[in-house]
Amino acid sequence: MKNTLKVERAILNFTQEELAEKIGVSRQTINSIETNRYVPSTLLALKLSKVFNKPVNEFFKLEEND
């Protein structure tokens, strides 16, 4: 699964730390999601969706091998 979290974050002009604080996780978690090392839970994905004001599938996309 790939994501455009970094782009969405840049649009809102948030640092990783600020975004992490908004959804109640650590900066490391945001970094791990952005670098595709960690796939977040539905709960976290929905929290991100709320912050970005966009549906989840706009910034999380399935890849061919998923």
Add this chain to the structure above:
Amino acid sequence: MNMNKICDSEERRLHWLVNFKLPNYWKKIGWGVLIISFVFLILTKFFDGDYLVIKSILKKLTLVGLLIVVISKDKIEDELVENLRGKAFSFSFIIGVIYVLVQPIINYAAFLIFKPESAKFEDLGDFQILWFLLIVYLVTFWSLKRRNS
């Protein structure tokens, strides 16, 4: 209706037990207990005397300290940390079982080669197994966290 309530309460209790962790400040207490008991355990090796009971208590205290460190929350205990904990637990469990099975054979083989007169097959003690499991867990957890930072 009553049955549902009982099931819900059972579910909540099980969830609490499975996810139980101590608050973050316990980590420091755990390290304190671990370091002090470990230092005293080492010191007993340098003094003559029968310290069997003291050694046994110190070993248990060392394990208690390690356990407190292991089950204390991180400063930010989010879902990534929980995920890494799960991975570290399963890895240390598998390595622990392999260690319990293989280490006595290695010990025995080493004795056969270097000191054949005193070679005898012995299983590992509970302290050695638990110590190994907890240390492998901590090292795995730290390295996973470092990889994700």
